[in-house]
Amino acid sequence: MPTCQSCGEKWTWGQTIKNIFRLKCPYCGKRQYESASSRKNSGLFALIPLLILPLNVWLDFSIGTASILIVIIAAIIIVFIPFILEISNEEEPYV
Numbered sequence: 001m002p003t004c005q006s007c008g009e010k011w012t013w014g015q016t017i018k019n020i021f022r023l024k025c026p027y028c029g030k031r032q033y034e035s036a037s038s039r040k041n042s043g044l045f046a047l048i049p050l051l052i053l054p055l056n057v058w059l060d061f062s063i064g065t066a067s068i069l070i071v072i073i074a075a076i077i078i079v080f081i082p083f084i085l086e087i088s089n090e091e092e093p094y095v
Contacts, residue, residue, distance in 0.1 A: 001082055005089045006030040016082035023087060036094055038086040045077050045084070 003010045007028040011019070015026045023032045034042070049070050056066045 002032075002085045002087045004028060004030070004032060005087060006032070011082075013082050016085060017078070020081065020085075030089075032087040032089065033091040035086040035088045036092040038084065039094070041084050042081065045081065048077060049073050 001011050001013065002016055004025040004027060006025060007030070009025070009027040011026065019026060023034065024030070025032055052066055052070055052073070055061070061069070
């Protein structure tokens with residue numbers, strides 16, 4: 001779980017999901033930014049649903065089955081994002 005770099009409080013899973021797009025600390029109210037390494041890791045998780053495309057061709061899924069599979073994988077990713085999210089006080093450039 002992310003820890004606020006300003007006040008040092010550890011966010012809960014629910015607080016992280018609630019603040020995932022604005023990244024404002026629920027304890028001190030200061031703006032936080034996703035770290036560069038966390039953005040890279042999140043980007044890798046975002047590529048996972050793209051694995052469905054070749055799998056769909058290989059296993060010949062119907063469009064409905066592929067859609068359900070993508071929704072399930074997206075839900076799993078959303079559940080795990082708070083565990084890999086790292087935050088910082090200032091915006092870090094990509095390296």
